[in-house]
Amino acid sequence: MTIHLKPRRLTGVVAIACGALLMSASALAEVAVVVNPGSGVSSISAGDAKKLFLGKMKSLPGGPKAAVVEQASGGARDAFNGGVLKKNDSQLKAYWSKMIFSGKGSPPKQVADDAAVKAFVTSTPGAIGYMDSGSVDGSVTVVLTVP
Amino acid sequence: MAKLCRYVLARVVGLGLGLVAMNTVVQAGDWSDDIVVSGFASAVYQRTNEAAYLYGSADEGGIDNKGSFYGSSLGLNLTARINYDVTLFTQLLGEYNEDDYNLHVDWAFVRFELIDDLFLRAGKIKFPVGVVNEYADVSYAYPWITSPNSLYSTQVPIGPQATRNAYSGASLLWNHYIDDFTLEADLFAGEVKMEVADVRELIGGTFRLDWNEQVLLQTSAYQGTMANGLDLSGSGGPDMTVMNDKPHRGLVAGAKVDWNDVVFYAEAADVKMGDLTNMRVRTWYTTLGYRIGKWLPHLSYEDFDRAYGAQRQNFTTLGLRYDIKRNTAIKLELSQIKTPKGNGLFATKPSGDAYRGGFAIDVVF
Numbered sequence: 334m335t336i337h338l339k340p341r342r343l344t345g346v347v348a349i350a351c352g353a354l355l356m357s358a359s360a361l362a363e364v365a366v367v368v369n370p371g372s373g374v375s376s377i378s379a380g381d382a383k384k385l386f387l388g389k390m391k392s393l394p395g396g397p398k399a400a401v402v403e404q405a406s407g408g409a410r411d412a413f414n415g416g417v418l419k420k421n422d423s424q425l426k427a428y429w430s431k432m433i434f435s436g437k438g439s440p441p442k443q444v445a446d447d448a449a450v451k452a453f454v455t456s457t458p459g460a461i462g463y464m465d466s467g468s469v470d471g472s473v474t475v476v477l478t479v480p
Numbered sequence: 481m482a483k484l485c486r487y488v489l490a491r492v493v494g495l496g497l498g499l500v501a502m503n504t505v506v507q508a509g510d511w512s513d514d515i516v517v518s519g520f521a522s523a524v525y526q527r528t529n530e531a532a533y534l535y536g537s538a539d540e541g542g543i544d545n546k547g548s549f550y551g552s553s554l555g556l557n558l559t560a561r562i563n564y565d566v567t568l569f570t571q572l573l574g575e576y577n578e579d580d581y582n583l584h585v586d587w588a589f590v591r592f593e594l595i596d597d598l599f600l601r602a603g604k605i606k607f608p609v610g611v612v613n614e615y616a617d618v619s620y621a622y623p624w625i626t627s628p629n630s631l632y633s634t635q636v637p638i639g640p641q642a643t644r645n646a647y648s649g650a651s652l653l654w655n656h657y658i659d660d661f662t663l664e665a666d667l668f669a670g671e672v673k674m675e676v677a678d679v680r681e682l683i684g685g686t687f688r689l690d691w692n693e694q695v696l697l698q699t700s701a702y703q704g705t706m707a708n709g710l711d712l713s714g715s716g717g718p719d720m721t722v723m724n725d726k727p728h729r730g731l732v733a734g735a736k737v738d739w740n741d742v743v744f745y746a747e748a749a750d751v752k753m754g755d756l757t758n759m760r761v762r763t764w765y766t767t768l769g770y771r772i773g774k775w776l777p778h779l780s781y782e783d784f785d786r787a788y789g790a791q792r793q794n795f796t797t798l799g800l801r802y803d804i805k806r807n808t809a810i811k812l813e814l815s816q817i818k819t820p821k822g823n824g825l826f827a828t829k830p831s832g833d834a835y836r837g838g839f840a841i842d843v844v845f
Binding site: 387390426428430436 | 518520555557564569571597601614615620621655657659692774806
């Protein structure tokens with residue numbers, strides 16, 4: 334099935350897409366990688382965390398299938414991406430662009446902030462996410478700390 | 481634009497609703513987290529100092545001295561996780577073609593995870609030959625305005641035919657992770673349908689070794705049988721019936737490095753179509769760039785050789801990419817094109833050395 338459209342319309346489409354772009358804030362923070370306490374996992378390495386958040390590992394080490402959640406923006410995201418994934422925002426976007434648009438994977442579920450990560454992790458078996466260490470409480474298990 | 485948006489939205493929503501229905505049957509529960517919609521757009525303007533079309537034909541157009549939006553595209557991608565083991569991937573693509581955008585299903589397939597990291601894929605699947613071919617339409621994902629046409633052009637008959645857009649069939653995809661290394665093997669079989677010819681009985685394999693997403697080595701081999709070639713000689717085109725029943729073989733190998741701000745690509749392809757001298761192509765390119773913050777200046781060289789030297793062409797390209805935002809890049813390029821013999825990737829013989837200038841805005845969302 335095909336549809337024919339005038340070329341000048343692409344300019345408008347791009348303009349709309351550009352308008353939807355988000356600015357990312359950057360700040361330094363100590364970040365805690367947390368899991369659902371029911372997973373039975375007490376610690377993971379930075380290497381395994383990297384694999385989980387890049388879609389290269391499907392299960393928590395020695396634990397259940399992983400449900401990965403990341404933050405859409407903010408200092409915790411910047412610290413985690415730089416400290417664990419070793420990628421800046423553009424590099425991570427390029428990585429997921431290659432995975433998505435070649436049909437090989439999709440990025441983790443995104444939520445807005447620490448509270449949303451905590452809500453997801455506490456309610457989802459196998460969940461893993463990250464948050465500012467100051468937001469951690471007894472409802473989640475810290476398995477890795479990123480300075 | 482509004483018409484395009486309405487149409488695309490209707491297609492995506494329709495597909496989404498279908499998947500929702502499937503999901504409801506397969507797994508009654510919350511499905512909203514399992515459907516991801518992404519997209520990309522590239523607005524490209526290119527111009528040469530030649531009247532002959534570059535990367536095109538008299539019928540389909542291309543880049544010439546009047547300027548062209550050739551290379552512009554808009555894509556929408558939908559990933560739907562049906563359950564833990566089954567995922568559906570599809571992509572709608574609208575590409576600049578002459579003076580229209582032709583929106584179509586670029587690829588769509590179902591992926592079954594047989595065991596951990598071993599996948600069976602079936603449907604219309606992106607052709608996995610060439611380092612960037614699986615995302616060749618997503619210009620944001622690489623340094624250039626378009627992927628190097630000396631290797632990636634699928635134009636018939638002027639292109640190298642080293643790679644294809646997509647094939648209909650099945651693939652066995654295996655990933656293995658060792659520390660920071662990823663080994664990937666993709667065995668595929670099926671057929672490729674084109675407007676003027678088909679590739680039947682296609683089988684092939686692609687092998688990748690990746691280190692930390694910073695160094696990638698990749699090689700592919702495939703073969704198929706040409707079929708249904710059309711005789712276009714009545715309209716000034718080639719007689720492609722001579723291809724019918726000819727074995728079509730390709731070997732493509734390449735490397736990509738993105739390490740410590742150094743960006744490097746190199747790829748080569750060797751393509752045969754039976755004993756057809758004019759369809760024997762050897763082509764390669766290399767790119768070297770250095771990232772300076774959000775800027776990426778780069779220099780490329782492409783060499784195209786068809787029919788044992790009867791068609792020779794090379795491109796020297798100076799390019800610049802600037803990442804405006806994490807989702808948006810702008811690019812500038814200037815190429816010198818030398819065509820010592822034949823037409824190369826021009827539709828007709830150029831008058832001499834040619835120059836190509838280009839500008840692009842790339843977005844992913």
